[in-house]
Amino acid sequence: MKFNIKNIFSVSTAFALCFLLLSSCDKKAETTQAEEHHDDAKNVVELTPAQVKAAQIVFGNFEKKNLSEVITTNGYTQLPPQNQADVSAFMGGIVKTIAVIDGQYVKKGQSLATFQSMEFNNLRLEKAKLTEELQQAKVNKEFLDLDFARQKELSDENVTAKKTFQKVSSELDLVNNKIKITQQQIEILEQNLLLSGNGNSTTIVITAPISGYITAVNVKIGSNVSANTSLFSIVDNSEMYVELLVYEKDLFKIKVGQNLRFVLTNQGNKEIVGKIFSIGKAFQKETKSVAVRANINNLNIGLIPGMYVNALIDIGNSDVNTLPIDAIVKAEGKEFIFIHEAEEKHEHKTGEKVHEEDTGVHFKRIEVKTGTTQLGYVQVTPLEAIPAGAKLVTKGSYYLQSSIANAEGGDEHGH
Missing domain, CATH: 2.40.50.100 (RNA polymerase II/Efflux pump adaptor protein, barrel-sandwich hybrid domain)
Structure with a gap:
């Protein structure tokens, strides 16, 4: 019986190539699974309850706000003349x-x-x-x-x-x-x-x-x-209002009864709302602006006459999901928010007592797309589904992003 050495070599070569190909596929699959696991891991932060408290992390939800159909203006807080008095003697x-x-x-x-x-x-x-x-x-x-x-x-x-x-x-x-x-x-x-x-x-x-x-x-x-x-x-500050200057090009959009809102930095960016009750009928001095006056709904927040305000007058009803600017972090050229999902506690017995172990507080990073920013709030559109019942981090996101960056040995968080 004669053996064809050439044929034997060809068969051996084919088996070797198949083995290498299968090995390559297995390694590629393992690499892909490792990368996916790494991607999931680098988007998760675990903190102890003490760390959460120390970082002053605040939870919240999306707020519906009108950030598009508005007129931006500025002015000052004012008092009506009957709420001011100069006391004098007539002799x-x-x-x-x-x-x-x-x-x-x-x-x-x-x-x-x-x-x-x-x-x-x-x-x-x-x-x-x-x-x-x-x-x-x-x-x-x-x-x-x-x-x-x-x-x-x-x-x-x-x-x-x-x-x-x-x-x-x-x-x-x-x-x-x-x-x-x-x-x-x-x-x-x-x-x-x-x-x-x-x-x-x-x-x-x-x-x-x-x-x-x-x-x-x-x-x-x-x-x-x-x-x-x-x-x-x-x-007497009990009847204070805001006087805003609206320019000629926006006057036709302004009407009595429209809502407005503004924030004061010394009030922790707390939003203050009001409603227009008067629109001037003449230009203010040499400017092409008209005085627009609005009541203030929440007067019990320490306002005083003469405070400078930046205000937004709502002229439409297009509400969008918004979050405070501090809720957004930037990393790797993307924008993220953090969410916290409710977690189960593990139980173990010591003698006849049952103890609950806190497994830590887990936060997950979610990629989002942002839009219009006004008065400390920004329009937010999540790029992946947020589980029902999850809490959104509205303050403390920079701390969580820093934890991810430190775990990877770099500093990729943005400000």
Whole structure:
């Protein structure tokens, strides 16, 4: 029997190639499985509850916001004029006592200060003079009332000329006006001054015309004040509004009743909402902008007049899913958020007691696509499904991304 060495070599070569090919496929499959496992592992972070607390991680969910159909504008917080007051005296004098300090809350009618005025002697004499004139006018009125009735009766019987009756009627009108004006003058003195003291010195009490907070104390004990000098300033912040400037190109989009929102950095970027109640009818000074005023819904957050605000006026209803900007991290040229899924606790027995072991808190990194950013929020579209019931990390994402980067021995997290 003859063997063909050439054929034997060919068969051996074929078996060797098949073996190498199968080995290559097995290694490739193992590599693929390893890469997939690595990809899953590098997107997961495990922290202890203590680490979660220390990192100040905050959970939340998507918030629906209108980030597209809006008008961006700016302005200041304002107070209506009836919620502001400058307190002054209508005569000069020397400050005797001061009962309030800057920042103190006062009620309408509360005593703010007292001062002594020598000028009041003249006013006291004036009041006495006015009182005497009032009494005399009342006496004249009684006489003219009788004369008026008598002349009217004679005029009706044509016994005397009507000219005399008209003269008496005119005099009676003058007396009535005199009484009315004199009474008003006396009332003004009595309403604005509280008398106490003796001799030539009179103590005048200055009271608060509105309730609110003292924002300025412009005097001190011994200060010599003149008439109409501003002694105190008071503001009542309970009816504050925002005044925004809207330019000519956007005016046709603005309507009374539209909602707006803005944030203040000193309030932790807390969103403040309001509603437009007034649109100006003329341009502000030399600008091509009109003042738009809006009420503020949540006034109990420490606003004061003159705060600068950037606001968004909603002119549409296109709401999108948003998250705070701090929820987004960048790595490997992509954008991610972190989610936390509820995990089961493992139980083990020690004697007759059953203990629960906390296996740690697991966070998973999810790739997303971001859109419009406004007022600290950004539109977010997840690129993979988020399990039902999963919590989203709204604060602390940078810490989680740093944990992933450190585990891989690099620094790939973005800011």
